[in-house]
Amino acid sequence: MKILIIGGDGYLGWPQAMYLSKKGHTILILDSLMRREFDLKNNFNSLVSIENVKERTRVWKEKTGLEIHYIIGDTRDYPLLSKTIKGFQPEAIVHFGEQRTAPYSMIDREHAVFTMDNNVIGTMNVLYAIKDFCQDCHLVKLGTMGEYGTPNIDIEEGYIEIEHKGRKDKLPYPKQPSSFYHLSKVHDSHNIMFACKIWNIKATDLNQGVVYGHETEETEIDPRLATRFDYDQIYGTVLNRFCVQAAIGYPLTVYGKGGQTRSYINIQDTMRCIELAIENPPHKAEFRVFNQFTEIFSINQLSEIVSHCSQELNLKVEIRHLDNPRVESEKHYYNAVNTNLINLGLKPHYLRNTVLTSLMKEALRNKSRINNKLIDPSVNWRKIKNILPQ
Numbered sequence: 001m002k003i004l005i006i007g008g009d010g011y012l013g014w015p016q017a018m019y020l021s022k023k024g025h026t027i028l029i030l031d032s033l034m035r036r037e038f039d040l041k042n043n044f045n046s047l048v049s050i051e052n053v054k055e056r057t058r059v060w061k062e063k064t065g066l067e068i069h070y071i072i073g074d075t076r077d078y079p080l081l082s083k084t085i086k087g088f089q090p091e092a093i094v095h096f097g098e099q100r101t102a103p104y105s106m107i108d109r110e111h112a113v114f115t116m117d118n119n120v121i122g123t124m125n126v127l128y129a130i131k132d133f134c135q136d137c138h139l140v141k142l143g144t145m146g147e148y149g150t151p152n153i154d155i156e157e158g159y160i161e162i163e164h165k166g167r168k169d170k171l172p173y174p175k176q177p178s179s180f181y182h183l184s185k186v187h188d189s190h191n192i193m194f195a196c197k198i199w200n201i202k203a204t205d206l207n208q209g210v211v212y213g214h215e216t217e218e219t220e221i222d223p224r225l226a227t228r229f230d231y232d233q234i235y236g237t238v239l240n241r242f243c244v245q246a247a248i249g250y251p252l253t254v255y256g257k258g259g260q261t262r263s264y265i266n267i268q269d270t271m272r273c274i275e276l277a278i279e280n281p282p283h284k285a286e287f288r289v290f291n292q293f294t295e296i297f298s299i300n301q302l303s304e305i306v307s308h309c310s311q312e313l314n315l316k317v318e319i320r321h322l323d324n325p326r327v328e329s330e331k332h333y334y335n336a337v338n339t340n341l342i343n344l345g346l347k348p349h350y351l352r353n354t355v356l357t358s359l360m361k362e363a364l365r366n367k368s369r370i371n372n373k374l375i376d377p378s379v380n381w382r383k384i385k386n387i388l389p390q
């Protein structure tokens with residue numbers, strides 16, 4: 001298939017591009033490079049060093065004989081986006097290309113507005129380009145489990161059957177996100193659902209949990225094919241952060257009471273889930289939602305797992321409870337359904353194994369690259385203006 005990967009230079013997009021290229025698909029990446037620009041501007045870094053997109057694609061060709069083409073461009077640039085989609089005629093578009101962190105979106109007004117503009121307008125443009133130039137294309141859009149928040153009932157896959165005053169309906173599941181970033185994903189979901197209905201577009205919204213890990217079969221081919229591994233307070237996701245903290249003896253940064261419970265997925269399972277979505281497209285006009293995660297943990301459970309694994313490596317690890325910089329429940333009910341992808345054939349990797357065999361090892365190997373000034377959270381949800389340490 002011809003597949004356009006928007007955001008194909010990012011943490012997930014780059015390994016996904018290689019994964020699908022190796023399966024024989026023709027891959028074109030579109031990426032604005034906003035993620036790399038953030039690091040350059042703020043002196044942040046990935047734990048493992050990563051090559052630029054030109055070098056990555058060159059090494060990929062050298063090692064596998066396969067080509068991955070790329071265009072540097074922004075989804076908000078409609079002439080460029082529509083020309084790309086019209087010219088390439090993708091059968092599927094995998095859309096990773098958004099500002100993807102909650103703390104970034106809560107820094108101040110500018111960052112919140114950028115997040116809305118970049119994500120919501122960018123996705124609107126993708127929808128219009130599909131409608132105008134590529135109606136049969138399947139949009140595979142990365143959403144997030146955080147769209148649902150933490151309701152006191154089970155979280156279903158996108159829709160819920162409701163009985164109200166004696167009448168029944170199947171409605172979009174209620175959304176209670178906890179950052180402007182997560183809200184941008186909710187707005188995207190509504191826009192995509194509406195576009196499917198009025199223009200007969202087909203789309204899969206993948207409500208993905210927190211991703212951990214950095215190794216895939218393809219990144220292991222050569223160190224120059226590595227994907228980024230973020231551990232800082234803005235882009236680092238919680239398990240990746242805890243493993244880096246443990247490697248340098250930095251007390252683990254549990255926010256608040258640590259009862260926050262979330263769904264998690266290994267990066268290798270992300271690759272497979274996207275492939276499953278592409279291989280099994282929805283019908284025309286269908287807006288399909290999959291909950292893309294494999295396991296559920298509280299932050300306290302994660303810190304205990306990392307602490308336990310660290311002891312096996314003779315590392316001494318302390319757990320520290322910080323005042324929570326976010327506004328979120330710290331003790332709540334959480335149970336989410338994830339049967340759609342499992343029914344399509346997903347065979348999960350498990351978190352405990354990845355901590356010891358991959359994450360801790362990588363963190364120890366790259367200890368000298370860790371900047372501990374980037375670890376503690378300085379972005380607070382309640383403050384009007386936050387400052388990033390350099």
Ligand code: NAD
Pocket residue numbers: 006007008009010011012013030031032033034035036073074075076095096097098099100118119122142143144145208209210211212237
């Ligand atoms: P990332 O920031 O590493 O990658 C996103 C890429 O998209 C970057 O290379 C960035 O430059 C590019 N991009 C951003 N805005 C763009 C635009 N307007 N036009 C073109 N390119 C643009 O993020 P990631 O971790 O790879 O996440 C990919 C997607 O998956 C995001 O949509 C994110 O919300 C979603 N997701 C991520 C996680 C996670 O834990 N990493 C979990 C759930 C969902």
Ligand code: USQ
Pocket residue numbers: 100101102103143144145146147182208209210211235236237238239241253254255256260262263299326328
């Ligand atoms: N947390 C800590 N300590 C830390 C970092 C985080 O206790 O050092 C807590 C947070 O308070 C939160 C939980 O861990 O309760 C998850 O935080 P996170 O930063 O790992 O993940 P989150 O902000 O939810 O965002 C990440 C990705 C985002 C994706 C989302 C999936 O950055 O792109 O959408 O995971 S989900 O959580 O399902 O919404």
